Amino acid sequence: MTDWDLGQLRALAAAADLGTFDAAARALHVTPSAVSQRIKALEQTAGAVLLRRERPVRPTAAGEPLVRLARQLDALTAEATRHLTQDATAPRVTLAVNGDSLTTWVLPALAPLADRVALRIERADQDRTADLLRDGTVMGAVTSQGAAVQGCTVEPLGVMRYRPVAAPAFAARWFGGPWDPGAADAVRPAALAAAPVVVFDADDRLQDRWLRRRRVDPARPPRHLVPASADFAVAVRLGFGWGMLPDQQADDDVRAGRLVRLADDVVDVPLLWQQWSLRTDALDAVAHALRAAAAATLLPPA
Template identity: 50%
Template sequence: MDLPLDHLRTLAAVVDAGTLERAAAALGVTPSAVSQRIRAIEQRVGRIVLQRTKPVRATEAGEALVRLARQLAVLEHDARTALGDAAPAPRIPLAVNADSLITWFMPALIAVTERLPATFELHREDQERTAQLLQDGTVMAAVTAQREPVAGCLSTPLGRMRYVPIAQREFAARWFPDGLTRAALEGAPIVDFDANDSLQSRFARRHGARAAAPRHIISASAEFAQAVQMGLGWGMLLPGQFERGVADGSLVVLAEDTVEVPLWWQRWNLASPLLDLVSDAVADAARTSGAIA
């Protein structure tokens, strides 16, 4: 199967842009040319590669080709750099969970840009779902809770994020006067990051809760911690988010028990200096961070 590189680039551009028209503008060609290239790919592989939705989405076959297009772009950059050519600044798409992004991940990006004039496209997703972005070719690497490597990827451990149950002092006095009883855990409001956040409910079940407690959804890491600190509900916070409040008495640790979430770094299995640079920077940032044990 012979797939011209410009056709693969066009497919990736369409998926990124969401429409054929916007992809055509980005590529500097006509929408008709984009459509012809997509049809040519589909004829060559004998499968539909795009779902003509709004925005367009790659089919399973299309995801494999988008991933190939982006891997070829990485290898092309590495080759041009090795030859001494003036390669354009690479665009590095990564997936990372919100808590990692706010606590330890950013120094890794700084370390890369000190070595290379790269730009980043960060996709913030729950650590349980970042691996899917790697699988469908949206990103080249991801911080994920999934240990098993995605097909065509390498997986290495980063460490564990340790979450501590925290509540504002007045909130704890109101809802937990007798400690972490089953009734208190089922009645006290919790703060969840999003609809898929299970940290708080997992902790509550571990301590005897059977029914779900009322939940607030705060889908921003800084505001999530602030909601707990102000007494909207109780929640699992990371080191660095609660120590000052515990020290001044405004916050209390509900239990010495913690919830640990192991994190893994998954990346495409390519012999790539660019990917090596990013991976080394991420590993260094995780190792030197107080948020990762």
Template identity: 50%
Template sequence: MVDLQPDQLRALDAIATTGTFDAAARHLGVTPSAVSQRMRALEAAVGQVLVRRGRPAELTPPGQVLVRHARHLALQQADVLAELGIADRGAAAGSGPPDGGPAAPPLPEITLVVSGDALTTWALPALAEASAWARLEVLREDEDHSIGLLRDGTAVAAVTSVAEAVPGCRSTLLGTMRYRPVASPAFVERWFPDGPTHEALAVAPVLAFDRKDDLQDRYLRARAAGGPALDPPRHHVPASNEFRRAIELGMGWGMLPDLQSTASRHAGRLVGFDDAHAVDVAQHWQQWRLHSASLDRVAGAVAAAARTALS
């Protein structure tokens, strides 16, 4: 029977989190030699290479499986200690209350991945509420790519546009965000005097969030309707508020969620120039299948916020 030792799993988790054996040692408060010994012992126990040594160190597929297991255990242990009111004796020195009183039970650590648009528009208040009972690390990733962070164990839950559950996860529909093509009034007057024709869309500058952002191309594919592909000049602005502001300043047109663009449209800073081709993007909550009261509470807070904000 393979016996997975907690200190070995913590070493693997620390390597995955920090990227190097030396940083993992500092994170754990042990020597680099101790981390190396634990990893050799864990790899010998499972009979597989778990980490490709380098800078940064990279987990192999079996290493990713064990990291997910290690984080499952850490989250469940934190839940149990919090329920019992027991302080984490492994916590870093000096982390107790400033008056020298008894240490508080540990808050479970939960890593989530959320798109920049969801953070900007509706998800952040739910996460602020959840911060009362969990220590959150929120990673920003494009909705279509966030499941990769679930699959490799980096995150335990995600707000994503992908409906199909990652193996080991469950998926719940939260609602829909509607995106529509918008631009400044002056941009529309200059580039779309006759509307968003195929010829105009082929040359009018477009804004994308980053190179993973496919929303603008999804719209352009629909507008091409089997004709020649549309590939206009484009700029990239990888921050949600700045992306909206760049559109207002006339750098290009772009797809914005109604939750983010409504105020600017009402104020006349933006106009929707092709509302008939708005794009609806479903929002799903995916989380690991494990018993964790704190993760379930976070899921409940996110679902409640989605019911209020999304269609």
């Protein structure tokens, strides 16, 4: 078993976090030379190059597990210190969550913890949140990736169901009008190929998946990029284009007539919770809150 040096691990994590040896040195209150020497010594112990020496510096594939280990050890050390000294400082938990989950059920789930856990939430597409867990940026992630990241545990949370929706006037203009809510599934491929679509960002593939199911090339319709979940829904309501919205976000607008469903078929996105295997009390509290909220909000796992 390798005995890892905590000071060397901290130097590695600081350089990865801050992007340069100079910034890492300032954060650690040492010289840039000391940071460089510690990282070189760690690389000798690991038998591999751990950082790409570019601007900003970035962990290599061999370095990512050690950056994650450094952050895990810091979290465990901080927790032990708080218990021993009865320090009331709120522990920090870093999470990666997709925008739709963040808007609809994650923030309400975490609200009761806000006075005792300092939360830092990274927003990322559910297909990419596991990448932030893999490189050690976050301690836990709501993700669509079922394969456990090395050093992490994984469990299903439930299924988020998406449906294609649009403003009534938009639906009538592009798909025939006046639009009758009973006309769901009457949209034709030719109309879908021309009608504008709203997408979240370059990683958003939900609309593309539904278009392919309808035998429409996703590259054909004009698209609006609106990279915020709440604003995405507003853009659809305002008639910028049609888009895939989760039931939790669209149902009230559909009932009120502000949105109509374009079809009865759905896109289901399974969501899972992945977190560090090395656990802390604060991370466990966050995981428990997310499990409970998912059970009450999402469809059961398949």
